[in-house]
Each structure stands twice: as C-alpha cells, then as structure tokens.
Amino acid sequence: MSLYIGSIVIFCGLLLALSVVLEIAARFFVDAGPFTIDVNNGERTLTAEGGSTLLNVLTDNKIFIPSACGGQATCGYCKVRLPDSSIADVLPTEKAFLNRQELANGTRLACQVKIRRPLSVRIPQHLLSVQQYRAKVISTVSVTHDIKELQFKLIDPPTMDYSYGHYIQVSIPDPQEGAISRAYSVSSPIDQKDVIELNVRLHPARGKIPAGKGSTYLHNLKVGDEVIITGPYGEFELDTDPKTELICVGGGAGMAPMKNLILSILEHIPKKPVWLFFGCRTRADVFYLDLYQKLSQKHPHFKVIYALSEKADDHWDGETGFIHLSVDKYLPDDLRAQQAFLCGPPPMIDAVTEVLLDKNMRPERIFYDKF
Amino acid sequence: MDSPAFWVILLAAIFTNNILLSNFLGMCSFLAVSKRVETAVGLGLAVVFVCTCTSALNWIIYYKLLNPETSWIGLDLRFLSFILFIAVIAAFVQFVEMVIEKVSQTLYLALGIFLPLITVNCAILGACLLLIIRQYDFVRSIAYGLGSGLGWMLAIVVIAGIRERLRFSHVPAALGQTGIVMIITGIMAMAFIGFAGMISL
Numbered sequence: 001m002s003l004y005i006g007s008i009v010i011f012c013g014l015l016l017a018l019s020v021v022l023e024i025a026a027r028f029f030v031d032a033g034p035f036t037i038d039v040n041n042g043e044r045t046l047t048a049e050g051g052s053t054l055l056n057v058l059t060d061n062k063i064f065i066p067s068a069c070g071g072q073a074t075c076g077y078c079k080v081r082l083p084d085s086s087i088a089d090v091l092p093t094e095k096a097f098l099n100r101q102e103l104a105n106g107t108r109l110a111c112q113v114k115i116r117r118p119l120s121v122r123i124p125q126h127l128l129s130v131q132q133y134r135a136k137v138i139s140t141v142s143v144t145h146d147i148k149e150l151q152f153k154l155i156d157p158p159t160m161d162y163s164y165g166h167y168i169q170v171s172i173p174d175p176q177e178g179a180i181s182r183a184y185s186v187s188s189p190i191d192q193k194d195v196i197e198l199n200v201r202l203h204p205a206r207g208k209i210p211a212g213k214g215s216t217y218l219h220n221l222k223v224g225d226e227v228i229i230t231g232p233y234g235e236f237e238l239d240t241d242p243k244t245e246l247i248c249v250g251g252g253a254g255m256a257p258m259k260n261l262i263l264s265i266l267e268h269i270p271k272k273p274v275w276l277f278f279g280c281r282t283r284a285d286v287f288y289l290d291l292y293q294k295l296s297q298k299h300p301h302f303k304v305i306y307a308l309s310e311k312a313d314d315h316w317d318g319e320t321g322f323i324h325l326s327v328d329k330y331l332p333d334d335l336r337a338q339q340a341f342l343c344g345p346p347p348m349i350d351a352v353t354e355v356l357l358d359k360n361m362r363p364e365r366i367f368y369d370k371f
Numbered sequence: 372m373d374s375p376a377f378w379v380i381l382l383a384a385i386f387t388n389n390i391l392l393s394n395f396l397g398m399c400s401f402l403a404v405s406k407r408v409e410t411a412v413g414l415g416l417a418v419v420f421v422c423t424c425t426s427a428l429n430w431i432i433y434y435k436l437l438n439p440e441t442s443w444i445g446l447d448l449r450f451l452s453f454i455l456f457i458a459v460i461a462a463f464v465q466f467v468e469m470v471i472e473k474v475s476q477t478l479y480l481a482l483g484i485f486l487p488l489i490t491v492n493c494a495i496l497g498a499c500l501l502l503i504i505r506q507y508d509f510v511r512s513i514a515y516g517l518g519s520g521l522g523w524m525l526a527i528v529v530i531a532g533i534r535e536r537l538r539f540s541h542v543p544a545a546l547g548q549t550g551i552v553m554i555i556t557g558i559m560a561m562a563f564i565g566f567a568g569m570i571s572l
Contacts, residue, residue, distance in 0.1 A: 006446040010436055014455055018462035029469040089480055117476070 038120040039063070040128070048115050054080070055110035063123065064130040064230040066169060067181055071111035073097075077183075078110040081122040130230055131157060135196065137225045143199070143287040147253055148219055149187070152196045152227065159193040160231060162186055164238040164264055165257045165341060165367070168196060168231030172217045179228075182214030185343065185369065186232070187256035189263035196229065201253035236367045239339045242271040247331065249352045251279035251323055251344030255288060257369065261341060262292070266299050273301040275331070279323030279348060282310050305330060324351040328359075335361040342368040375572060377514045380507070383572045384518025390494045391526040392560040397494030400485045401527050401556075402549055410481040411531035415524025417471065417486065419517065421463045422495050426516025428463075429456050429499045430509055456499045457490070464490045494523050505572070530555060 030050070037046040037057060048057040055071050055078050058064075069075040076097030082089075085106040090098065094109045113119075135152035143149050154160055162168075169181040188197035202219045203212030221227070238246070238261070246265065248258045258276055265272050280286050292304040307319035307326045319326045340356055342349050349368045356366055375383070390396050397418075404414050432455055439447040468486050472479045479486070489495065498519035502512045533555055542551050 003446055003448075006444055007448050007451055010444075010448055011451060011455065014432070014436075015458055018458060022462055022465050025466050025469055029473045116472070 035115055035118045037115070037118070040122055040125075041120070043128070050116055052115055053111055054108075054113040054115060054119070054121065057115060058110060058123075062132065063128065064132060064169075065110050065123070065127060066183065066233050067111060069111075069180070073109055073112050076109065079107050080110045080113075082106045082108050082113065082119060083122060084120055127233070129161070130233060131160070132228060132230045133157060133160060135227055135229055137221050137223050137227070138195070140221060140223060144285055146202045147255075147285075147287060148200050148202070150198045150200060150218060150221065151188075152198070152229065154194050154196065155226075160196065161193060162196075162232035163190055163234065164261055165236035166232040166234035166260075167257075167369075168198075168229050168233065170198075170214065170218065171228040171230070172214050174213060180213060181230070183233070184214075184218075185256035185260065187259040189260060189267060191264070191267065196231075197256075197259075199253060199256040199259070236341065238265075239365075240269060240272075242269050243337075245273040245275065245338040247275045247277070247327075247335075247338055247340040247356075249277045249279075249323060249327060249340065249342045249344070249348075251348040252281075252285070254343035254345075254348075254369070257341065257343050259288065262295070262302065266295060266302060270299060271301060274303070276302070276304045277323050277327050277330075278304075278306050279326075279344070280306065280308055282308060283313060283316060303330075322351065323348060324355045327352055328355045331359060333359050335359045338365065340366045342366065344370075346370045375511075375570075377510055379570055380511050380514040380572065381518040381521075383570045384515050385522040385525060386563065386566040387570055388572055389522040389526060389563055390497060390519045391523050392556070392563045394497060395560075396497040397492045397523055400488060400492055401523075401530070402552055404482065404485045405527050405531040405534055405552070407481075408528060408531045408535060410478070411527045412524070413471075413475075413478040414482055414485060414489075415520075415527050417467050417482070417489060418492065418495065418523050419520035421460065421467055421489055422498055422520030422523070423513060423517045425456070425460050425463050425495060426498055426502060426519075427509070427513050428459050430502065430507075430512040432456075432459065433503055434509075452500075452503070456496060460495055460499070461490045494519060526556075526559070529559065 034047045034049055037048055037054075039046065046057060046061045053071060055065060055067060065080060066077040067075065073093040079097070079102070083106050085108055087103050090103060090108065091112050094112050097109060098107055134155045136155055137150060138153045139149075139151040141149045165185070167183050167185045169183050171179045171181055174180045184198045184200060186196055187199050188195060198218070200215050200218045203215045205211040246261070248261055250258045255278065258278070262274055262276060265274055276292060286306060286308075289304075289306055296302045296304050305319055305326050307321060307323050308316060309320075309322050319329075335356060338361060340361060342352055349370050353366055353368065357363065384390065387393075391398070391401060400414065405411050433452055434441045436442050436444065437448040437452055437455070439445055442448075464487060467489070471482070471486065498516050502515045505515075507515055530552065534552065537551065546554070
C-alpha cells in the first residue's frame with residue numbers, strides 16, 4: 001500500500017515542483033509587453049499585450065483586415081506588410097499563400113504573427129477606412145430557387161462609402177468558434193450609401209460536405225433581424241475613362257459585383273461601353289435578365305448576353321453553352337484597351353481568362369473574384 | 372565498481388563513446404537541423420545545457436527518491452524512472468525555450484519545432500539512463516551528461532560544416548538531401564573509431 005501512496009506522492013510532488021519552477025521562470029523570461037505597434041509609419045500607434053496575434057490586436061483597435069477563416073491560416077486574406085520582417089520569420093502555415101514577391105517584401109498573414117516585440121506594420125490605405133456596422137434586414141427576395149437578394153439598412157454608422165466592385169464581410173455567429181466572417185460582394189449601386197444589397201446563393205449540405213455556414217445564416221434571416229458587417233473591402237480599380245470598354249463576366253452566383261458595376265457605371269459614366277456576359281446552368285437559374293434588358297434598351301452602350309450551359313427550352317432566345325464560348329463569339333480579337341471583371345466559380349474564371357488572353361487582353365487588366 | 376576519473380568520462384563521452392556516432396541516439400534533430408553551422412551550434416548548446424542539468428537532476432531523483440537502497444524513503448520506485456526522467460527533461464526544455472526566445476529571436480525561429488522536440492531527443496534520455504546503468508556517482512554523472520551533450524554538439528556542428536560545403540558539390544540525385552547525410556554520418560562514425568584506443572569507459 002505504501003508503495004502506491006509513495007509513488008503517487010513522488011510523482012505528483014515532482015511534477016508540481018517542476019511546474020512551480022517553470023512558472024517562476026516564466027515571470028522572469030517571458031516578455032509580456034505591452035508593445036507598441038506602429039501602423040503605416042506613424043499614422044496610428046497601438047499598444048498590445050505580448051503573445052496575442054496581430055490580427056486580433058488590429059481588430060480590437062477597429063482596424064478590420066479581411067479574414068474569412070477567423071485566424072486559422074486557411075483563407076490567406078489577412079495579408080499585411082511588416083517591413084522589418086525577414087523571410088526567415090515566415091511560418092510554414094503562411095508559405096502557401098505568399099508568392100515570391102510578397103515573401104521578399106515582408107508580407108505576412110496577420111493571424112500568424114504573434115506579438116513578441118514592438119512591430120511596424122503597413123496596411124493598405126483603403127483598409128484603414130473599413131468600419132464595423134450594425135445593419136438591419138429590410139428586404140429578402142428569392143430571385144431564383146437558391147439565390148436570395150438581401151437588403152440591409154445601415155444603422156450605426158448610418159452610411160458606408162463603398163465603390164465599384166467592393167465587398168463586405170458579414171459576421172456569422174458560430175457555436176464552435178464564436179463568430180466567423182464570410183465575404184460577399186455588394187450588388188447595390190455606389191450612390192446608395194445607406195443600404196447594402198447582397199446576392200447570396202444557398203449551399204445546402206451535399207453528401208459529406210456540410211451546408212455553407214454563411215449562406216445558411218443569411219438565408220434564414222428575416223426582415224428586422226440585425227447583423228454585424230464590416231467593410232468596404234476591395235482591390236478592384238475601375239478605369240473611369242468613358243472610352244474604355246468594360247467586360248463583365250459572371251457565372252452562377254457571381255452576379256452581385258456585376259449589378260453594382262453596371263448600375264453605377266450607367267449612372268455616372270453613361271457613355272462608357274459595358275458588356276455583361278452571364279452564365280447559368282438552366283432557365284431556373286436566370287435572374288435579373290429583365291432588368292438588364294430594359295437597361296440595355298435605354299443605354300445603347302450596354303450589351304447583355306446570358307448563356308445556359310445545360311439544355312435550353314424552346315422559349316430561350318439567349319446563348320447556349322459555357323459562357324466563355326459566348327465571350328469568344330461576341331468580342332473582337334483585339335482587346336488591348338479593354339478592362340475585364342470576372343466573378344464566378346474557378347473553372348469558369350480560368351476558361352474566360354484564357355479566351356481573353358488569346359484576344360490580346362493585358363493580364364493586369366483582368367480582375368477576378370474566384371469562389 | 373572502480374569508475375574512471377571525471378575527465379576520462381568527459382573525454383570518452385565526447386570522442387570514443389560519442390552518443391550520436393557510437394550509439395546513434397538523437398538522429399532526428401541531427402539530420403533535420405544540420406543545414407547551417409549557426410543553428411547547429413545553437414541547438415548543440417541547448418542540448419549540452421539540458422543534458423548536463425538533467426543528468427545531475429535525474430541522478431538525484433533516482434538515487435534519493437527511487438532506488439530503495441539509497442533513497443530517503445526506502446521504497447522501490449524505480450519503475451517511475453522513465454516517466455520522471457522525461458518530465459524533468461520536458462521541464463528543462465521549456466525553460467531553455469523561454470531563455471532562447473528572450474535572448475535570440477532569430478535562433479528561436481531557426482530552431483523552430485526542434486527546440487521543443489529536444490524533449491524527445493533520445494540522446495538526452497539515453498545519457499540519463501546510461502549513467503544509471505553504469506552506476507556513476509554524482510560528479511561522474513555530471514561529467515557523463517556534459518560529455519554526451521558536447522559529443523552530440525560536436526557531431527552536429529561537424530556535419531553542418533560538411534553540409535554547408537556539400538551545397539557546392541554534385542550529389543547524385545538519388546541520395547537527395549538526407550541520404551548523403553546518412554552516408555557521411557557513417558563515415559564520420561568510422562573516423563571516430565580512430566579515437567577508440569586512447570581512452571575507454
């Protein structure tokens with residue numbers, strides 16, 4: 001009996017002693033801060049406790065870096081530049097998201113940077129104007145069998161200054177992780193500063209793939225519900241020259257940025273020629289076609305082409321086949337001066353990009369949003 | 372048992388009975404962190420420190436708490452030796468990790484996962500167990516721990532030096548990064564046999 005008690009006492013006692021020693025050592029050696037974090041060369045100075053991640057510190061200080069995965073290094077959105085950082089600091093979890101140029105200029109994923117010393121960080125200017133908003137659902141309309149058009153009225157702050165092709169992030173309550181973020185393109189025109197409109201496709205559970213958390217949440221919202229959104233985000237820069245043609249190609253649920261671009265351009269730069277190519281699977285997936293047809297009758301510079309990839313019925317007078325075939329068919333062979341905005345599933349983006357490059361479009365003039 | 376003197380054990384543990392080259396203990400971090408001399412020296416120093424301290428501490432724990440003939444309590448708790456030795460090593464590695472992170476961020480990042488993995492570096496546990504098997508007294512145990520750590524460090528620094536040169540030579544593709552290191556380690560071990568006649572444990 002004494003053997004059992006003795007061994008338990010010795011074992012626990014020794015572990016306890018070691019833990020106490022380590023705890024005391026930690027007091028002496030671990031620098032818990034606070035550290036100063038310099039944002040954009042003195043524009044703002046934050047203080048942070050040691051050990052927390054840069055992304056959390058920035059969010060706590062109302063600087064909203066885009067992040068869809070909530071700090072797990074799976075989305076690769078939260079890129080910031082640390083001028084003092086070297087390639088040796090980059091963790092293996094980040095390497096998959098950084099290209100050679102980004103590795104060389106000190107770009108890191110903010111969610112993977114642990115604060116252990118004073119830092120200097122460069123954040124793109126447009127992200128500093130990103131704010132967190134409380135918003136209320138004012139309308140939900142099913143535009144197809146699986147896509148909903150949702151409108152949010154901003155409450156606090158009351159307006160958002162978003163621009164061409166921008167997107168926002170919706171905070172989605174999650175029982176496991178507290179809250180996660182999902183990004184959605186804004187579909188309302190840029191003048192409508194107090195109401196944000198989104199097009200959200202429902203992703204139901206399919207086999208072993210669970211239902212999309214963001215789309216399920218948004219599809220279940222009712223008029224009057226409140227949501228938290230952050231924005232505006234966006235890297236797209238529209239060429240505002242009225243002579244430059246804009247080619248919009250969307251597919252599936254990739255309609256939201258197109259609607260924003262087209263409505264805004266027709267309002268502000270009515271002389272600018274715009275093409276809209278939109279690919280759907282069947283007649284049931286087509287939406288907003290009437291709206292665009294009316295607009296194109298009013299605006300001769302705006303041309304709209306819808307294509308169905310699966311069988312079309314007799315009443316369908318649009319194109320058939322994948323959308324990149326229509327892009328190839330309608331556009332001239334020399335697209336040196338044009339600009340393109342693509343939004344849709346990756347195979348569609350890849351196919352359309354290939355067609356555009358074949359037609360001599362410059363790669364830097366093609367902007368895309370793959371999802 | 373008539374044990375050899377302090378300095379004999381120290382030198383023997385470094386050269387003739389090098390824990391890595393004669394017992395092939397601690398191979399994983401030896402292969403993984405031997406690309407640059409600088410990091411090899413850093414890891415080597417950490418191993419020397421942990422190995423020396425844990426040898427002394429584990430000797431005390433074994434003879435004063437666990438071994439029924441010499442302990443203060445007189446119970447035969449020797450079956451606890453493995454788990455307690457590892458606990459002591461783990462605690463020391465935690466301690467070293469804190470110190471390195473404080474002193475040198477670069478070294479901390481360069482060592483990466485291999486710093487916490489010193490915990491399971493078999494060279495250290497091997498040294499602790501061998502000094503019990505060979506029945507060294509306290510001072511000789513420290514000599515053996517220090518010698519084993521230094522011997523391991525010597526081996527990893529030498530191989531890192533060779534690997535730095537190796538970058539400029541044409542290694543057959545099939546040997547890759549690690550295959551050639553295994554072969555060099557074997558040749559190094561054979562070279563160390565040259566010391567064998569000088570002193571022995």
